[in-house]
Amino acid sequence: MLENYKAKSGAFEPVWTLEIQTLPEDTDRILDEVLKVHPLGYGRYQRNASISAIGKETAQPQEDSTTTTHKEGYEAGATETYPMVELKISIERELEVLERVMGAILQVHHYEQPVIFLREDWASRSNYDPNSDNPNRWWNNGRGLPEQLD
Numbered sequence: 799m800l801e802n803y804k805a806k807s808g809a810f811e812p813v814w815t816l817e818i819q820t821l822p823e824d825t826d827r828i829l830d831e832v833l834k835v836h837p838l839g840y841g842r843y844q845r846n847a848s849i850s851a852i853g854k855e856t857a858q859p860q861e862d863s864t865t866t867t868h869k870e871g872y873e874a875g876a877t878e879t880y881p882m883v884e885l886k887i888s889i890e891r892e893l894e895v896l897e898r899v900m901g902a903i904l905q906v907h908h909y910e911q912p913v914i915f916l917r918e919d920w921a922s923r924s925n926y927d928p929n930s931d932n933p934n935r936w937w938n939n940g941r942g943l944p945e946q947l948d
Contacts, residue, residue: 800812800920806925807924807925808922808923808924808925808926809922809923809925810920810921810922810923811890811920811921811923812890812891812918812919812920813888813889813890813891813918813919813920813921814888814889814890814891814896814916814917814918814919815886815887815888815916815917815919816886816887816888816889816899816900816903816914816915816916817884817885817886817914817915817916817917818884818885818886818887818903818907818912818913818914819855819882819883819884819885819912819913819914820882820883820885820907820908820912821880821881821882821883821908822849822852822881822882822883824906824907824908825847825849825883825885827906828885828902828903828906828907829845829847829885829887831902831903831905831906832887832899832902832903833845834902835898835899835901835902836889836895836898836899836902838887838888838889840888840921841923841924841926842928846887846888847885847886847887848885848886849883849884849885849886850883850884850885850886851883852881852882852883853881853882853883853884854879854880854881854882855879855880855881855882855913856877856878856879856880857877857878858875858876858877858878859872859874859875859876859878860874860875861874864910865878887899888919888921891918896916900914
């Protein structure tokens with residue numbers, strides 16, 4: 799149904815959204831590696847991603863896991879909790895693209911078994927004019943862009 803949605807304001811495109819749980823300091827490394835195989839385009843922009851606020855991930859590694867193999871003194875089944883963010887990216891729904899992107903992520907992720915969710919979504923694509931006089935656009939609203947984060 800959404801593939802037929804065509805409005806003056808724009809359209810929707812089918813995408814896969816990958817939600818990757820990772821360490822806060824690893825998001826740029828993952829994005830940089832993915833960019834070697836995919837531009838992460840969104841309209842007229844590239845390297846598009848969202849990164850959640852820092853949360854927690856928790857697990858109980860079992861016997862013969864890498865944790866029990868490499869973490870001295872770890873007792874199998876004990877609960878571990880670490881800081882985590884969710885890094886979200888979207889790509890077109892093409893298996894070859896997904897294979898390349900997943901290969902890039904798995905190459906640089908710090909876990910051997912990263913938590914990655916794949917969803918079928920629809921992403922908006924706006925018909926916009928970068929010179930629009932719409933008073934709500936950042937270049938017309940008197941506030942400009944928000945302050946950049948590091």
